[in-house]
Amino acid sequence: MPVAPVRREASTALPSEYGPFRAHGYRAADGVEHIALVAGDPGGAEDLVVRVHSECLTGDVLGSQRCDCGPQLRASLARIAEEGRGVLVYLRGHEGRGIGLLPKLRAYELQEHGRDTLDANLELGLPADARDYAVAARVLEDLGVRSIRLLTNNPDKVDALRRHGLTVTAREAVPVSVGEHNLRYLRTKRDRMGHELPWLDEALPGVVTPLSGCPGR
Numbered sequence: 001m002p003v004a005p006v007r008r009e010a011s012t013a014l015p016s017e018y019g020p021f022r023a024h025g026y027r028a029a030d031g032v033e034h035i036a037l038v039a040g041d042p043g044g045a046e047d048l049v050v051r052v053h054s055e056c057l058t059g060d061v062l063g064s065q066r067c068d069c070g071p072q073l074r075a076s077l078a079r080i081a082e083e084g085r086g087v088l089v090y091l092r093g094h095e096g097r098g099i100g101l102l103p104k105l106r107a108y109e110l111q112e113h114g115r116d117t118l119d120a121n122l123e124l125g126l127p128a129d130a131r132d133y134a135v136a137a138r139v140l141e142d143l144g145v146r147s148i149r150l151l152t153n154n155p156d157k158v159d160a161l162r163r164h165g166l167t168v169t170a171r172e173a174v175p176v177s178v179g180e181h182n183l184r185y186l187r188t189k190r191d192r193m194g195h196e197l198p199w200l201d202e203a204l205p206g207v208v209t210p211l212s213g214c215p216g217r
């Protein structure tokens with residue numbers, strides 16, 4: 001029998017500043033721990049609002065302005081809470097697009113010397129993007145979700161989840177916070193990594209919130 005790729009090991013209420021969630025703790029077959037924050041009952045849901053968020057310690061927790069992860073995380077939680085039904089899958093082990101925290105900091109060093117975010121990874125001998133989305137697909141399956149609207153600006157993420165058997169009915173833009181420290185990074189994501197950020201240049205300077213009702217902080 002095949003080994004289950006994820007196992008739910010804990011479920012608890014998680015009241016948050018955005019609204020009430022349930023937190024489900026999962027362990028993947030490789031031992032990595034992940035968490036799904038759930039609003040409402042996702043069982044049998046069609047077109048459920050879902051954010052699949054890659055861990056970014058510097059952006060999510062430490063307030064780094066080198067990327068847009070923190071504002072995206074908070075806007076997604078606010079959006080899901082507002083909707084009253086939805087899921088945020090927080091993927092550990094995705095740090096630095098899957099290369100890890102210290103290699104990401106080394107990639108930042110290279111970016112201080114002129115490389116862009118993609119070439120910095122390659123120069124370290126690492127993939128531009130090493131993330132795998134199988135765990136996210138299995139977590140959503142475990143929660144009984146039938147189909148999703150994915151909050152992302154990255155069409156590759158939609159394709160990757162579909163390859164893992166998930167039904168993605170739509171992609172919804174997620175707000176991005178634009179500033180002097182992440183502008184080059186965001187342009188590289190748009191121009192070299194296929195991210196849908198068509199409003200990027202017109203929107204400067206300041207904070208952009210393509211979704212109404214989402215705090216852009």
Ligand SMILES: Nc1nc2c(ncn2[C@@H]2O[C@H](COP(=O)(O)OP(=O)(O)OP(=O)(O)O)[C@@H](O)[C@H]2O)c(=O)[nH]1
Pocket residue numbers: 053054055056057066067068069072094095096097098099103104107108117121151152153154157174189
């Ligand atoms: N290697 C590397 N990783 C980075 C860099 N900046 C942010 N990250 C990581 O990138 C991941 C987030 O990926 P993004 O490309 O920002 O966005 P995405 O998840 O593909 O797309 P969205 O759904 O639109 O957010 C997180 O794991 C961050 O730690 C960088 O310069 N180098």
Ligand SMILES: [Zn+2]
Pocket residue numbers: 056058059060067068069070
């Ligand atoms: Zn980040």
